[in-house]
Amino acid sequence: MSQLPLFKKIEDMDHYEILNIPLDATADEIESAYKLARSAYDENGLASYSLLSPEERREILARLEEAFETLYHFEKRIAYDKNIVAARPEFRQRAYFRKSTARIEIDDADGTHLLFGRLKSAIHRFLGKKDREEPADF
Amino acid sequence: MHQDILTDGREEKPALFTVPKERKTIWAVGGGKGGTGKSFIASSLGILLASEQGDVTMIDADLGGPNLHTLLAVREADRDIGDFVSGKIPSLRETAIPTPIAGLKLVKGSENFLFMANLNHLKKLKLIRQIKSLETRTIIIDVGTGSSFNTLDFFLLANPGILVVTPEPTSIENAYHFLKSCIVRVLKLYMEFYKMQDLVRHIADHMENNSNSIRSFINAIVSHDAGSAHLLYKALKVLRPALVMNKARDERDVLLGRSIADVVRKYLVVELDYVGAVPQDERVHDCVKYFKPYLREYPDSPTSRSIREIAGRLKSRSSLY
Numbered sequence: 001m002s003q004l005p006l007f008k009k010i011e012d013m014d015h016y017e018i019l020n021i022p023l024d025a026t027a028d029e030i031e032s033a034y035k036l037a038r039s040a041y042d043e044n045g046l047a048s049y050s051l052l053s054p055e056e057r058r059e060i061l062a063r064l065e066e067a068f069e070t071l072y073h074f075e076k077r078i079a080y081d082k083n084i085v086a087a088r089p090e091f092r093q094r095a096y097f098r099k100s101t102a103r104i105e106i107d108d109a110d111g112t113h114l115l116f117g118r119l120k121s122a123i124h125r126f127l128g129k130k131d132r133e134e135p136a137d138f
Numbered sequence: 139m140h141q142d143i144l145t146d147g148r149e150e151k152p153a154l155f156t157v158p159k160e161r162k163t164i165w166a167v168g169g170g171k172g173g174t175g176k177s178f179i180a181s182s183l184g185i186l187l188a189s190e191q192g193d194v195t196m197i198d199a200d201l202g203g204p205n206l207h208t209l210l211a212v213r214e215a216d217r218d219i220g221d222f223v224s225g226k227i228p229s230l231r232e233t234a235i236p237t238p239i240a241g242l243k244l245v246k247g248s249e250n251f252l253f254m255a256n257l258n259h260l261k262k263l264k265l266i267r268q269i270k271s272l273e274t275r276t277i278i279i280d281v282g283t284g285s286s287f288n289t290l291d292f293f294l295l296a297n298p299g300i301l302v303v304t305p306e307p308t309s310i311e312n313a314y315h316f317l318k319s320c321i322v323r324v325l326k327l328y329m330e331f332y333k334m335q336d337l338v339r340h341i342a343d344h345m346e347n348n349s350n351s352i353r354s355f356i357n358a359i360v361s362h363d364a365g366s367a368h369l370l371y372k373a374l375k376v377l378r379p380a381l382v383m384n385k386a387r388d389e390r391d392v393l394l395g396r397s398i399a400d401v402v403r404k405y406l407v408v409e410l411d412y413v414g415a416v417p418q419d420e421r422v423h424d425c426v427k428y429f430k431p432y433l434r435e436y437p438d439s440p441t442s443r444s445i446r447e448i449a450g451r452l453k454s455r456s457s458l459y
Contacts, residue, residue, distance in 0.1 A: 004371045006407050007360050009353070013404075020400050040397035047397035050311040051405055060404070 010060065014084050015067035018060075023088065027072060034068040152327040154266065154295055155376070162274065163456045166296030168281040168289065169303055170312030172203075175384040176302045178422060178432070180280040181209035182445045183452070185239050185433045192241030193275040195234055199292045200282025201257060204247020210237045211429045212244055220248030222268070223261050230268035239431065243274070247282075257288050266295055285319040294320060298380040298411065298455055303398070305383065305391040310398065317406055320377065321352060328373040334366055356407055378409045380455065382448060386415040413451040416444045 008017075016023055019033045040047035041060045048057065070076045167180040180196065188194040198206035198219065207215060215235050221227040222245075234243040257265075269277060281292040281299075293299040299320070303313045329338045337359065360367045383395035392415040402410040419441040425432040433442050 007356055047394055048401050049307045051314050
């Protein structure tokens with residue numbers, strides 16, 4: 001019953017939900033979330049103390065390993081994302097590229113924006129002004 | 139029977155969860171275990187809000203051993219909450235006494251602990267109604283220790299209820315027990331209100347032990363009765379308590395709060411808002427010892443700063459409702 005997110009079964013949660021990270025999490029964020037979750041659900045983890053049965057603990061630890069192994073490795077993550085995109089309408093497949101790859105940012109931009117930017121730069125150069133518009137922070 | 143009293147047939151939900159007519163903030167501080175600093179957090183929030191906006195009333199509903207008055211430097215009081223419950227004073231408002239803090243009144247807890255701890259249901263409901271109708275801008279309730287129905291109901295009438303834990307297994311264990319009791323209480327009240335008699339019988343057998351029973355109970359309802367699942371979903375979505383990690387000593391303790399919120403969402407099917415950690419400070423003990431409110435003595439300490447941040451987050455939460 002996808003319209004009741006709180007009632008979602010753990011076995012139905014995707015890797016992002018298991019690690020409690022946004023869909024555009026960076027590799028560092030994935031690693032930090034994994035370490036934090038691992039320490040929470042570990043046998044000696046204070047955060048899950050007294051609440052989980054041994055079976056529940058084994059299950060969640062296995063899910064955490066699988067989620068980390070998949071999302072931390074670039075190719076595996078791309079393949080996984082393709083599979084869950086239908087189930088997560090809010091999913092932005094390219095979100096994490098934008099921070100790292102200038103080329104994809106340019107590909108994403110529409111033609112009007114590109115043309116306007118080029119014209120603006122040309123005018124600035126013609127007038128001898130320094131083009132103050134730096135590329136976005138990648 | 140609870141449904142006879144907590145539901146009167148006119149409301150759209152159990153009476154405990156109806157919103158007061160006048161716009162006011164009601165916070166309740168609880169958490170199950172004694173010694174976690176619930177009364178310290180409650181009194182600090184009260185002092186802070188009184189200094190910012192005035193018109194705050196604190197209620198010591200610790201029915202087993204009240205001590206909020208000590209933290210607010212109130213040494214003597216000629217009336218307390220017990221006088222209202224026994225009928226000696228007709229309204230709760232009249233039991234509120236001034237404190238040394240400007241803008242802050244206190245309904246002192248009763249020393250007659252046997253009488254108060256066994257508060258019967260009718261009297262408790264009368265008390266809850268009076269709390270909701272108090273003419274004050276902000277009410278902060280110290281609900282005390284334990285997970286009895288009386289304690290839970292004072293916690294549940296607030297928005298939000300604030301769960302205080304310390305980074306120790308005993309505290310976390312009791313906090314989970316307290317939360318599970320809250321969940322069962324909310325589900326039972328809704329199921330009785332909507333006359334889901336089969337589920338009421340089922341819940342008693344099903345949900346007394348570990349987290350798995352809560353999840354499996356919810357999953358069973360979702361699979362077999364979508365209508366009931368929607369109603370109970372609404373009830374649990376509104377529950378949404380806040381979490382404060384008190385006596386934090388390092389970064390790991392701060393992160394522990396975040397982990398607890400994650401565990402609760404996954405295994406207890408409620409949202410728990412982690413509103414911050416309060417660093418351990420030995421001077422708190424000295425302040426209590428000498429009847430000096432800590433927040434006034436050390437307003438710029440990391441502990442006081444963190445309490446201000448937590449109050450800010452709680453205010454944002456309350457303004458949503």
